[in-house]
Amino acid sequence: MRDFVEDLTKRNIKHSLSASFHDPTDSVGNLLFNGLAMVAEFESDFIRARTREGR
Known part of the structure; x- marks a missing residue:
């Protein structure tokens, strides 16, 4: 997730959660x-x- 967020930040993409x-x-x-x-x-x-328990 950190790599994903760093990539978005480098491209100046804003992150929003709710408003x-x-x-x-x-x-x-x-x-x-x-x-x-x-x-x-x-x-x-x-x-x-x-999933393992259900096998």
């Missing part, structure tokens, strides 16, 4: 994107674990 725009280069934007990345990674691992 707010967040700059991933400032501290609040960085915290937001890292938090979202952690949730996405957790969910991905959880899906894999549930």
Whole structure:
């Protein structure tokens, strides 16, 4: 996700969540994107674990 966000930032593409725009280069934007990345990674691992249990 970090690579994806860096690519968007290099191309001056704005990121929005709801009605707010967040700059991933400032501290609040960085915290937001890292938090979202952690949730996405957790969910991905959880899906894999549930899939293994179902086999």
